[in-house]
Amino acid sequence: MNSPFFTNARRLRRHRASFAVAGMLAIFFVALDLRADEPYARSRDYDLQHSRIALRFDLDQKKVIGDVTHSLTILRDSISKIVLDSAGLTIQSVTVNKSAAKFETKDDKLIIPLTTAAHAGEKFDVTIRYEAKPTKGLYFILPDKDYPDRPSQIWTQGESEDTRYYLPTYDYPNDRLTTETILTVPASWITVANGKLINVSEAANAMKTWTWKESVPSSTYLITVVAGEFQEVKDSWRGIPVTYYAPKGRGDRLSINYSRTPQMIELFSKKLGVDYPWEKYAQSMVDDFVAGGMENSSATTNTSNSLQHPKLAPEFLTGQDDLISHELGHQWFGDLVTCKDWGDIWLNEGFATFMEFVWTESHFGKDQADYERWQSAHQWMEEANLYSKPIVRHDFNDSGEFDGNAYTKGGWVLYMLRHQLGEDAFYRGLKHYLEVNRGKNVVTADFAKAVEEATHTNVDQFFSQWLYGAGAPKFDLSYKYDDAKHEVALTVKQTQKVEGRVGLFRIPTEVEITTASGPKLFPITISNEKDTAIFTFPADSTPLMVLFDKGGHVLKSADFHKEKKEWLYQLKNATELADRADAISALGKLKGDDEVVAALNNALLNDKAWGIRANAADALGQLGGSAVSKQLLDALNTAKEPWVRNRIVSALANFKDDPAIVAKLTSIAGDNNSYRARVAALQALGRLKAPGALATLEAAVAADSPDGFLRNAALRSLGPLGDDKAVPLLLQWSAAGKPIDSRNAAISSLARLQKDNKEITNQIAAYLGESHFPIRMASIFALGARGDASAVPALEALLKSDDLSIEMVPMIKRQIASLKSPAGEKRHQHGEASGDDEESSASSAANDQGAVAKRLDRLEHLMQEMADRLKTIETRLPSAKQ
């Protein structure tokens, strides 16, 4: 899966953690106490082989009416009952081999006693008639009084264990079956399910019946149903149907966002040496989706936020490609070959994350791929709660299995394996893994074995430290040049605390030493036997540059003690993006140095990689000073790409009390050819609490822009601006009937204004009762952030309601806990925003509050950046499961 933004926790987290945005989301990860998914695969009594699933819907009641026949084979002797997962379903009748059968429901199980004990190999057809008003698993998105024009949609989300809420079945990954899905819906609707479309026929009462058949077996969490008022675009790859679906009215957005899909299918088929394995590939974009995307076999479901407006799409370099390539990658890793249990979920998510990287590298080039990788490594290293846990683990109930280890670190592990084995051997390993395990459930050892069989390279130690062990190396590095011996002595110290599952790492890597006569590369291997080692290398003169792990191919952090002139040289001359990015990070800490500012400005203007230019803008912004602000303003005159311009504009938000900056930001906000630059300017004005900004933000709220892009940014910036005069406008835009994204933004800003005004608290609390999931989530978070304990009863009442459409419970509990407890707790619950901008000092209450405020600012800023990207991928509030 791919995780969304404002959605709730576990669903949310699930999907997404691309190299590009993982860290940003990770900041919001919070530990949640959720109903645990089963960590270990069950022992099976039967093998579900085929399910014929016929569904109808009562739209007024939001009810599903089902008739399912499972064909199964008993796996062991003396089986006296067949037990299926069934949560909240009203079972009307059961037949076994067409004879009426007894049944009982208990603890989310449907138990069907057999008249005589069955033996291994016996086959049964079990037919169940049932109905349900699902609270999870299957969702009705329908027009209502506030949104009468909204297109009707029904969609499902099975992963991890929610299929049982709309279908009695074996609801764990370690069984695979073929399906026939028969959907009777209004005649004007379109449906999408797994596999091939077999037939569409007229049915009574102006309905039609659609029959889909999936002949390649897969797990029940990958079963999908999408039905509603959709528009379709048809494409193809090597004769296989490739289709895209948008809610009615947005069909014109499909091609601009999705048309690279066949190219991706071709790339992945070639790279993996295993052709795309399903009979079709559909992508359905649905409203209010509970994840960013979900890789149902042959029929992915994505959030409709990925249908970016055609006027905005060109401003996002990689568009929706992270999401599209992630879910497509799952069609091999996750769907064709499936993790046996959730403890091995990285075999799904790490691989899908890696496939994003494969597409990025191929389509957008090495610099883009390297930049995303560099960012993701830094973000992951800051996540202390991820660091201490291994990727493969079965004790994930504390924080859920869909975490940044399964995604970000999992993707990194595959990248490192590719780097160590080499491209050819690595893909030989993947091909063998897919071929041997095709149609099977796998554990991590299956992958290790396949790699070894295909490459004759033993990867046990690599797997041991990176997958079964936790953490990553933290290096302290320094070197001395011995003029007499013409030798560089490099001291490499691993400084990570060796405890729990974190050990010392054995790392093969490369050191490059550049002198006046040129660069020389030296392979070394760092031992896991002692924490410090000294490596010596010949060098004909004093080095101009020493690079450790040239190109940044190891997941690590490194504190390399170098002089300023070395960093300056590195920024200018290093050939690999990661080494120049490291130089910017080091130089960005040297305040008040004209030479540094000049070098960063040179990088901002001239580096060939946009990511380096953008990082230079960030670093300059943090250094501050009047020379810098002028340089940033000048750079705006030459920087062309929207993804660089918006970073330069954001950097201007560091210059407080500078009328020239405010004037420039105001001008950009009002009129610029880049919507992203305008949004960044609105955000910067809010963060700067600039005098006069209220009028600018109000004008932006009133302005017309694609999908309200400017309006939403302006509404969201009114909170940080902190001017209570904005309250009436925010109340107006938070009201039912306004666009959902605008309401989200307004509600989040209301949380920060007139904090003693109970009416605002009451208004936000009233939104808790709405059926629109994003509004509920925004309101839950807003009440927590607002800090008004009078909201506690409303939140507690919400907890008791029986229509919490997804697992919001832990989020609500957390807000209640924070409202009932002092500031320290509150900080915890907002997730740790790395804290780099807060000085540690005596913890007086004032300081504490200041720190909280800073964190909130930072969080707000990140939310805005996400909101920016969001139209693209994850939308909604980041919570946890990537």
Ligand SMILES: [Zn+2]
């Ligand atoms: Zn995924």
